[in-house]
Amino acid sequence: MSKVQMRQPARGTGEPHRGHFVYVKLCEALRQGKFAPGQKLKLREIAGQFDTSLTPAREALQRLVAQKILTSNLNSTITVFDPTAKEFLEFTRIRIDLECLATEWALENISPEQLQVISNKHDKYKQALQRHNWQQVVAANEKFHMSIYEAADMPNLLEIIQDIWLKMGPTIGQYLSKKGFIESRELTDTHDDLIDALSSKNKRAAQKAVKQDIETLAQYIYRIKNMSD
Amino acid sequence: MSKVQMRQPARGTGEPHRGHFVYVKLCEALRQGKFAPGQKLKLREIAGQFDTSLTPAREALQRLVAQKILTSNLNSTITVFDPTAKEFLEFTRIRIDLECLATEWALENISPEQLQVISNKHDKYKQALQRHNWQQVVAANEKFHMSIYEAADMPNLLEIIQDIWLKMGPTIGQYLSKKGFIESRELTDTHDDLIDALSSKNKRAAQKAVKQDIETLAQYIYRIKNMSD
């Protein structure tokens, strides 16, 4: 059977092209923890999965490689970024810096409506926590933090932060799925502290909460990561 | 005349593939200020310039788009990133944060040999300044700063910083080429302050110097940028 691929419009009006579509879908999958760190991604598999040719599939992969979300190895294989323990610490340090910066700006600009939105996100996070569904917890946690950083009104900073979250996503997801941590109440408390600090515009306290939130999770993962080495 | 392209090896042993080569060359050109902000880049032109087909040329461009060094517009044209005045300020703020972080780590780890290297880079910078060659000044300035950030031993942070430098490169180059600024002695002084602070391991002073170095240049450009709006 000679399966000939139906040609897609070369450039839909305004619509993103096919390579971008594959890219977005891969990002989603990455965020949902559907890929493990170090996992190999094959060109023809992805092309088949999205019913497209090699060209858009390759574009999407190369784009993720450029963002260092995927890693291009010497033998031309492409794998999901799998940071060493040292790299994990480095990104943790960078995250603290950038997310404290975003928090500082958010705190200065934030409106009561935005604060309410943030509080709602935290409620959703707590609900997911009670359901013991780590995948929902991760998603809700991301939405909570991003809603704060969005309030900073620094779109380029937001992108850099989201980039790093995507890079670390698979690693964090991998370790969070090993139950145990989500029982901890530490993160809920730091979220509460953060909301309080934002509403009282206490910059020092807000940054302290952000730092603690990042470090609590990171230290947990770093411990396991070192053990498995 | 039917010019048939000689096929390149699909995957040289260890050597980077063709798309990567084009990418590196474009980065170089970008760093050397050979592209103006907003300039349009055409696929077939680049492919011809590097004597290759559309595929590797497109890969290189998409890669730069993924890094936001180039901008993909709605009508599918690709242009050199041209930040608004507001974005320029945002990146300036991010740079201060990240480069202060790198400086902090460099200060803690730095060896006397590295300090000597940094000092040499500053000499080269001053020499270029005396020659009134802004292109050399820009290159030497970049090398000076990067030699500090390299001492931080945070390769991923270094990459993020270099990314932002590449993004701002064309804009900075554009305004620096409008003579006048390189006569200023301010930047030379902050470099001296920075070296002193590093050698005496004075963290506060080092970060102050970094901040001033970034802001001095940024405010100059921001002023002109706003004027031309």
Next chain:
DNA sequence: GGAATATTTTTGTTATAACAAAGGTCATCA
């Protein structure tokens, strides 16, 4: 002459074929 329309050219996108390197399979021989 100038605005509206038709035609041509340019340009980005995608499917596909050909290719080279790497990896795996299986037979052969010690």
Next chain:
DNA sequence: TGATGACCTTTGTTATAACAAAAATATTCC
């Protein structure tokens, strides 16, 4: 059994053709 080598398969890379949208140019009509 275990290593060696020949073969086949898989996989990433690149050149190219076909195509659609956009831009540029020419043409027509008032």
